[in-house]
Amino acid sequence: MAVRSEELGNTGTLIYPSRIRLPYTWHVGKVGSRFYQEIRDNRRIFGTKCPKCEWVFVPPRETCPRCYRDMREWVELSDTGTLLTYTVTRYAVPGIQPQKPPFALGIIKLDGATSGLVHLLGEVNLNDISIGMRVKAVFREVRVGNYLDIKYFKPLRA
Amino acid sequence: MEKVGIIGVAQTKYQRYNPASHAELAYEVTCKALEDAGLTIDDIDNTITVCNDFWDGRTISSMAITEATGSHKSPTTNVEGDGTYGALMGLMRLLSGLHEITLVVAQSKISEGIPSVITNAMFDPIYERMLGLDAINSAALQMRSYMSKYGVTEEQCAKISVKNHKNAKANPYAHLSMDITVEDVLKSRVLADPIKLLDTSPISDGACAIIMARERTAKRKHGKPIWIKGVGHCADAYHLGDRDLAEVDALASAAKRAYNMAGIRRPLKQVHVAEVYDAFTYMELMWMEGLGFCDRGKAGAMVDSGLTEMNGALPVNPSGGVLSAHAVQVAGLARVAEAVLQLRGEAGGRQVDGASTALAHGIEGACGQGHCVFILGK
Amino acid sequence: MRRQVGIVGVGQTHHRSKNTDCNGQELISIAVKRALESAELTMADIDAIVVGNMDHFESINYVDMWSVDGSGGYMKPIMKVTTGGTTGSAIGHAGFYHAASGLFETVLVIGWEQNSESDTTAAISTCFDPITEREYSAGAIGPLAAHYTAYMTKYGATEEDAALVSVRDHNNAALYNGYAHLRQTITVEDVMKSAYISYPIKLLDICPRSDGACAVIFASERKAKKITDRPAWILGVGDCHILVHLADGIGLANLPSLEIAAHQAYEMAGITDPFNQIDVAELYIPASTAGVSWMEALGLCGEGGGPRLIRSGVTNMEGKLPINPSGGVLATNPIGATGLLRIGEAALQVMGKAEKKQVEGAKVAVATGFGGCFWSDVTVLSSLPRLD
Numbered sequence: 001m002a003v004r005s006e007e008l009g010n011t012g013t014l015i016y017p018s019r020i021r022l023p024y025t026w027h028v029g030k031v032g033s034r035f036y037q038e039i040r041d042n043r044r045i046f047g048t049k050c051p052k053c054e055w056v057f058v059p060p061r062e063t064c065p066r067c068y069r070d071m072r073e074w075v076e077l078s079d080t081g082t083l084l085t086y087t088v089t090r091y092a093v094p095g096i097q098p099q100k101p102p103f104a105l106g107i108i109k110l111d112g113a114t115s116g117l118v119h120l121l122g123e124v125n126l127n128d129i130s131i132g133m134r135v136k137a138v139f140r141e142v143r144v145g146n147y148l149d150i151k152y153f154k155p156l157r158a
Numbered sequence: 159m160e161k162v163g164i165i166g167v168a169q170t171k172y173q174r175y176n177p178a179s180h181a182e183l184a185y186e187v188t189c190k191a192l193e194d195a196g197l198t199i200d201d202i203d204n205t206i207t208v209c210n211d212f213w214d215g216r217t218i219s220s221m222a223i224t225e226a227t228g229s230h231k232s233p234t235t236n237v238e239g240d241g242t243y244g245a246l247m248g249l250m251r252l253l254s255g256l257h258e259i260t261l262v263v264a265q266s267k268i269s270e271g272i273p274s275v276i277t278n279a280m281f282d283p284i285y286e287r288m289l290g291l292d293a294i295n296s297a298a299l300q301m302r303s304y305m306s307k308y309g310v311t312e313e314q315c316a317k318i319s320v321k322n323h324k325n326a327k328a329n330p331y332a333h334l335s336m337d338i339t340v341e342d343v344l345k346s347r348v349l350a351d352p353i354k355l356l357d358t359s360p361i362s363d364g365a366c367a368i369i370m371a372r373e374r375t376a377k378r379k380h381g382k383p384i385w386i387k388g389v390g391h392c393a394d395a396y397h398l399g400d401r402d403l404a405e406v407d408a409l410a411s412a413a414k415r416a417y418n419m420a421g422i423r424r425p426l427k428q429v430h431v432a433e434v435y436d437a438f439t440y441m442e443l444m445w446m447e448g449l450g451f452c453d454r455g456k457a458g459a460m461v462d463s464g465l466t467e468m469n470g471a472l473p474v475n476p477s478g479g480v481l482s483a484h485a486v487q488v489a490g491l492a493r494v495a496e497a498v499l500q501l502r503g504e505a506g507g508r509q510v511d512g513a514s515t516a517l518a519h520g521i522e523g524a525c526g527q528g529h530c531v532f533i534l535g536k
Numbered sequence: 537m538r539r540q541v542g543i544v545g546v547g548q549t550h551h552r553s554k555n556t557d558c559n560g561q562e563l564i565s566i567a568v569k570r571a572l573e574s575a576e577l578t579m580a581d582i583d584a585i586v587v588g589n590m591d592h593f594e595s596i597n598y599v600d601m602w603s604v605d606g607s608g609g610y611m612k613p614i615m616k617v618t619t620g621g622t623t624g625s626a627i628g629h630a631g632f633y634h635a636a637s638g639l640f641e642t643v644l645v646i647g648w649e650q651n652s653e654s655d656t657t658a659a660i661s662t663c664f665d666p667i668t669e670r671e672y673s674a675g676a677i678g679p680l681a682a683h684y685t686a687y688m689t690k691y692g693a694t695e696e697d698a699a700l701v702s703v704r705d706h707n708n709a710a711l712y713n714g715y716a717h718l719r720q721t722i723t724v725e726d727v728m729k730s731a732y733i734s735y736p737i738k739l740l741d742i743c744p745r746s747d748g749a750c751a752v753i754f755a756s757e758r759k760a761k762k763i764t765d766r767p768a769w770i771l772g773v774g775d776c777h778i779l780v781h782l783a784d785g786i787g788l789a790n791l792p793s794l795e796i797a798a799h800q801a802y803e804m805a806g807i808t809d810p811f812n813q814i815d816v817a818e819l820y821i822p823a824s825t826a827g828v829s830w831m832e833a834l835g836l837c838g839e840g841g842g843p844r845l846i847r848s849g850v851t852n853m854e855g856k857l858p859i860n861p862s863g864g865v866l867a868t869n870p871i872g873a874t875g876l877l878r879i880g881e882a883a884l885q886v887m888g889k890a891e892k893k894q895v896e897g898a899k900v901a902v903a904t905g906f907g908g909c910f911w912s913d914v915t916v917l918s919s920l921p922r923l924d
Contacts, residue, residue, distance in 0.1 A: 020215060020662050026653050086299070087351055089290065103290075115400045118299075147286070159639070218909075233775045251633050254632075284559060392613055407611065
């Protein structure tokens, strides 16, 4: 494997460009798997509910982050919700972005959930997004069982 | 809490690219801290390094600076988090009574990596990481949420950029010092609304080291130990959607612990100078609220009043803060070092006159999920 | 007068090569819930948390912040400590210092790793200097192999001596430890016939990579006494990171960091005659060869005395100083947890809670951690608050 070194500007020192390339396969877990399978197979979004504080979390978790209780109750959530906050990313970063910028991200409170879901916003005028906007999930036609099976959330026209 | 004093501090000049290696950078700042304390490496009986495998591009990243920091000579461990957490670990090791003098070293060469890729890795690989979230656009979500909830304006945030970049002119270590106006900030390139270029901190290489000692040794070894009066740390929920991003409960909890230990009941009156982790302009406002300088949602008004300017009642970030120099992992420890210089009266052109109690603050994770607060006194 | 700190609870997952039915958070919470249960505590009783793993194995930055759902860190003080292979023991020591400082009373320490999520050797290779070492590094096994070659040459130790260690640890896991990853009954012949990975280390000489988590609860003296009748008191801690570059360690036949760390811990604990004062040991032996060559660093035998110690059978379960009743690292290796498991298993021994693995009458235990560049941590635990 070729090893490169470069002289850097006027510093009189060398740099050595390289990269860490490591493969990963993350375990989604039973709860996460069911969440994704419902989205993939049935276009249904689920959360889990804490028996103590009654918060409904999405993505669903096994343990309530607030109370540390086991959450076994699955709650089906609406695919519509309210936008809590948003931003439009206007810079490019190699390898990590799902779309070419500019693209919009938001935190959506799905009807029925207590926690917000961070996701992309689409079919939207990037200069006309507002907090409190009602939005609806758009699912991909071909779904594989991951976060981007929801393509984005689009404004819900009255 | 038994008295522990900071008897040595050092920082390197923060800059976009430092051609030194990690080891050279760590060695430089270690030697400087020892010199400042009037000690040699043999006086140090335990070392805390602050290294992060992602930022350093190396698994067991502390290996890169082991010899340079002398950690091969004494009991040592590595905290992976902001430098304030490293200082906390060092403090705990002293309070245990098992060690006398602790060296804490943090170094950073962000120039080696792609920051957004590294901060993208903070997000859950199973869920949100796929959205291309990084430190900047997640902060934008928080800034929008905070502004919306409390009516804080982009102008008020911009004032922080103006203040801190101007303060940095008196700080020989600062990376970015400049005279700018609110209008300059508002017109700067939008990265992720509402965050603009001049709302963000730079990418800096640099290092910081502090030396702490138990009371008896601190007094014997050094003329002017600066005492640690209180410390607290706390973390909020992880998923951004689990949090109210406009609120600062975790910081308030950390601050409460630190204030209780230090006997501080009225922070605005009893803290004379504060160095807080302003990775973005809006964060300085939020952290002012979490630290109890004002009520929730009132930091904008406090900034408008000029209270946190150099000539105000409670100067915040006389050093120029993180907005002027952001060496990740280092920046919180640098806040501690700056606070020490203030209390020693050695802060030169950025000195806050008569300061006898200072606050130093660091953050951890996305949108300031974790916080660590130190109260220092003479 | 130094503050006393004791371990009051230990929990761990059933370690496996692939824990595919839980993600990292869920893995952590299994161990945490078991530890809380063992101490009859709830998350509300925990004052502070320390988490550790090796970043590049799961590719999660700021793991302490990420862990909050599984670690119970919501609105609690939490930090991360990581030192490579010694992470597990380093976090154990960090937990000890949290309580010994007087700042926190009940501290939860969590070590974990989902090794199956990544390519372990590739990830470990990134620990070597990118400019001078990384291109040719051979992961963790190469250096260990070279080390034993030097020991064999210097002291006449053999591959069969190492095989005895492998047989001891694997069989202990099979017979006594329901949580262990590898539970196989083997013979010296099995070991000698197994394929070479890196001479002289063979397949049955080396540790596996496992998915697993361990949680240990430390408490101040006052709290510990309220929580349990028999805490495992921490009498001594030592850590040493003396080497930095691969080449500095390869030719050595001994392990200087272990000797130095042991000296620190023994001095603090008042141990002057390790072989007679220690009742049981949980040692971080990543390859059976280390189980021969590192014994003298712990003062369990004289220089070059490793083979004789192992051949005597004194370190077997029925011997005077059982080593690794749990099966040790050769049976279970979720790296961020491995060092903590040694502390946890040693604690269970002196608490009298080691069940099938229990060494009768064990009052004093030693636990070690190994990793990084030939780095070591040592912990001395006892059912007595002082060794008198």
